[in-house]
Amino acid sequence: MSGEIWAFAEERDGAVRPTSLEVLGAAQDLAGRVGAPVAAVVAGGNAARAADALAARAVARVLALEDPSLEPYTPDAHARVLREAIEAESPRAVLFSHTYRVRDFAPKLAAALASPYVPDCVALRVADGEPVFVRRVFQGKIDATVRARGARPVLATLQNGAFPADAVRDGRAPAPIERRPASVPPDAIRTRVREVFEGVKDRVDLSRAETIVAVGRGIGKKENLAIVQELADALGAEIAASRPVCDSEWLPMDRQIGSSGQTVAPRLYVAIGISGAIQHLVGMKGSSTIVAVNKDPNAPIFSVADYGIVGDLFEVVPALTALARGGAS
Amino acid sequence: MKVAVCIKHVPARDSRLRIRSDGSWVEERDLSWEINEPDLYALEEALRIRDAAGGEVVAVTAGPDRAGEALRRGLAMGADRAIHVASEAFTAGDAQVAARALADALAPEAADLVLTGVQSDDKGYAATGVMLAEMLGLPHSTLIMEVRLEDGRVRARREMESGWFEWLELPLPALLTIQSGINQVRYATLKGIMGAKKKEIRRVEPALADGSPTVVEALAFPSRDSGAEIFEGDARGAAAKLWERLRRDGKVR
Numbered sequence: 347m348s349g350e351i352w353a354f355a356e357e358r359d360g361a362v363r364p365t366s367l368e369v370l371g372a373a374q375d376l377a378g379r380v381g382a383p384v385a386a387v388v389a390g391g392n393a394a395r396a397a398d399a400l401a402a403r404a405v406a407r408v409l410a411l412e413d414p415s416l417e418p419y420t421p422d423a424h425a426r427v428l429r430e431a432i433e434a435e436s437p438r439a440v441l442f443s444h445t446y447r448v449r450d451f452a453p454k455l456a457a458a459l460a461s462p463y464v465p466d467c468v469a470l471r472v473a474d475g476e477p478v479f480v481r482r483v484f485q486g487k488i489d490a491t492v493r494a495r496g497a498r499p500v501l502a503t504l505q506n507g508a509f510p511a512d513a514v515r516d517g518r519a520p521a522p523i524e525r526r527p528a529s530v531p532p533d534a535i536r537t538r539v540r541e542v543f544e545g546v547k548d549r550v551d552l553s554r555a556e557t558i559v560a561v562g563r564g565i566g567k568k569e570n571l572a573i574v575q576e577l578a579d580a581l582g583a584e585i586a587a588s589r590p591v592c593d594s595e596w597l598p599m600d601r602q603i604g605s606s607g608q609t610v611a612p613r614l615y616v617a618i619g620i621s622g623a624i625q626h627l628v629g630m631k632g633s634s635t636i637v638a639v640n641k642d643p644n645a646p647i648f649s650v651a652d653y654g655i656v657g658d659l660f661e662v663v664p665a666l667t668a669l670a671r672g673g674a675s
Numbered sequence: 676m677k678v679a680v681c682i683k684h685v686p687a688r689d690s691r692l693r694i695r696s697d698g699s700w701v702e703e704r705d706l707s708w709e710i711n712e713p714d715l716y717a718l719e720e721a722l723r724i725r726d727a728a729g730g731e732v733v734a735v736t737a738g739p740d741r742a743g744e745a746l747r748r749g750l751a752m753g754a755d756r757a758i759h760v761a762s763e764a765f766t767a768g769d770a771q772v773a774a775r776a777l778a779d780a781l782a783p784e785a786a787d788l789v790l791t792g793v794q795s796d797d798k799g800y801a802a803t804g805v806m807l808a809e810m811l812g813l814p815h816s817t818l819i820m821e822v823r824l825e826d827g828r829v830r831a832r833r834e835m836e837s838g839w840f841e842w843l844e845l846p847l848p849a850l851l852t853i854q855s856g857i858n859q860v861r862y863a864t865l866k867g868i869m870g871a872k873k874k875e876i877r878r879v880e881p882a883l884a885d886g887s888p889t890v891v892e893a894l895a896f897p898s899r900d901s902g903a904e905i906f907e908g909d910a911r912g913a914a915a916k917l918w919e920r921l922r923r924d925g926k927v928r
Contacts (some may be wrong), residue, residue, distance in 0.1 A: 385759075416746030421816070425809075441743045446818060446834070446836050449816075449817060449818075450805065450816070451808075452802075452805075453800075453805035454806065455776065456682055456771065456806065457810055458809055461888070463802055463806075465799075465800050466799060479891070481801055483797060483894070484686070484701070486897075488897070489895050490889055490893075491892045492889050492892075493890050494889050495887070495889065495893055496888060531695075532691065534844055537814055537844070539841055540842040540843065541841060542835075542839065543840055544838060545838045545839065552733070563688070581927065589856065594859075595859065599856075605836065606838075629894065635921070636903075637917065643905075644691075644896060646897075648903045649902045650896065652904065653903055653905075653906065653917055654905045655906050655918060656905060661910030662913065662914055665910050665911045665914035666918065669914060672859070
């Protein structure tokens with residue numbers, strides 16, 4: 347029984363993804379508080395370069411799980427290779443970043459191991475020597491404090507950006523790298539990857555806009571967009587949207603801000619009727635000034651906004667438009 | 676083609692939530708409820724597949740008594756029949772509890788394709804579908820934006836990060852979690868609502884032997900100490916104060 351805290355590092359083209367450093371930092375911190383060693387774990391067709399990068403960090407060891415079947419990515423291969431490693435080594439907890447890829451295989455892994463699974467955590471605490479997880483529920487409106495039961499290794503994913511990547515500590519000397527060749531039988535992989543491609547190439551580039559007025563589901567219906575467009579015009583701003591607005595085809599997909607759309611950091615970002623799901627926040631929280639207009643005072647958008655108005659957007663937006671027009675004349 | 680689709684009954688998105696006095700969960704009285712919005716896209720996709728290929732759509736939910744309402748709505752939208760895995764224990768249970776109960780109910784159905792939404796609006800695990808696939812022994816993929824059926828296989832377009840996609844091929848039976856925005860969801864018609872009353876909702880009592888692997892100890896509203904400066908007043912007054920501040924900051928002219 348190793349009892350280690352594992353940090354799963356995602357590698358892409360040989361490099362460790364930046365969100366994985368957030369996970370490694372969180373693992374180092376948690377391990378220090380529960381008195382356990384940290385291991386960094388990487389899986390890939392050839393994980394040598396990523397393993398070297400991880401070995402420079404303050405970890406007890408690096409586990410490099412290598413098999414040609416891990417490229418291209420499939421959930422079958424990833425879950426199988428990690429399951430075998432976890433069963434063999436019995437870590438106390440395995441931390442992942444809450445990426446699309448991890449969401450694709452980690453729940454399968456947890457089910458196969460009958461392990462507790464605590465996804466999308468925003469904080470890790472320790473009580474009575476045990477990890478306690480804080481995760482957002484109800485689309486970011488409420489924090490839930492969660493504990494795992496039983497003796498199985500706990501699998502937890504960490505929300506991107508919730509833990510600082512620069513908290514990762516380097517080691518005094520390179521950590522030992524244990525390369526573990528896996529062997530996944532070909533028929534264990536049921537998914538075939540046929541093509542990987544970039545969706546929209548000629549999209550509107552919102553990243554260069556100085557001012558963005560973004561609209562969310564609070565606008566209610568497509569016909570209501572006119573008032574937001576008028577504010578954008580008055581401010582000389584680009585109009586953008588959160589995902590639900592684009593899903594409903596009220597605005598084209600290439601005006602979507604967030605994890606599945608564009609990432610922007612304008613001088614001024616005005617969020618109208620956007621509650622602030624994390625998928626949206628990751629795409630705009632770097633803006634220099636954020637204004638939020640929302641009727642719900644508990645909307646998570648207010649936690650990243652600099653200025654806010656709690657009120658009816660159908661009254662507030664025309665009032666702002668009038669001020670913007672007045673100011674320009 | 677038999678398509679099973681898992682739907683969840685959740686508090687309406689614009690609900691003003693209150694936390695129970697013991698902190699264990701939200702106060703469910705006075706809430707209005709709806710089908711988890713991501714699941715509506717899965718349901719719509721299931722209906723389209725059936726409409727094109729024939730067969731049936733079986734809507735399944737794991738939830739307390741109130742969740743039967745989600746199934747009635749699903750039947751009104753066009754599902755052929757429904758299974759209600761009914762237990763109050765799902766309120767406190769996590770994704771693994773729900774997936775295990777759904778797997779027990781779905782195994783004898785032997786559906787060709789199982790669809791779920793990508794995550795729930797309440798607990799937001801984004802895990803139940805993938806766990807269900809493992810428990811049913813099915814290949815799976817997630818965040819699917821397009822589904823094409825070819826003999827004995829499914830081709831699925833999966834959304835990746837930063838605007839990238841991949842085309843995958845999986846043998847049937849398979850499970851897909853459907854990304855929101857894949858289609859435009861239909862409304863239930865009056866005829867559909869009337870017709871739903873004659874459709875079957877089979878009630879199943881799950882065996883929940885092991886309890887939940889994770890336990891929610893407490894809920895709390897996040898602290899907003901780093902939050903926004905809020906401008907008070909009526910709409911015009913608040914807008915004027917905000918505007919003055921933005922001018923002072925040099926953000927507007």
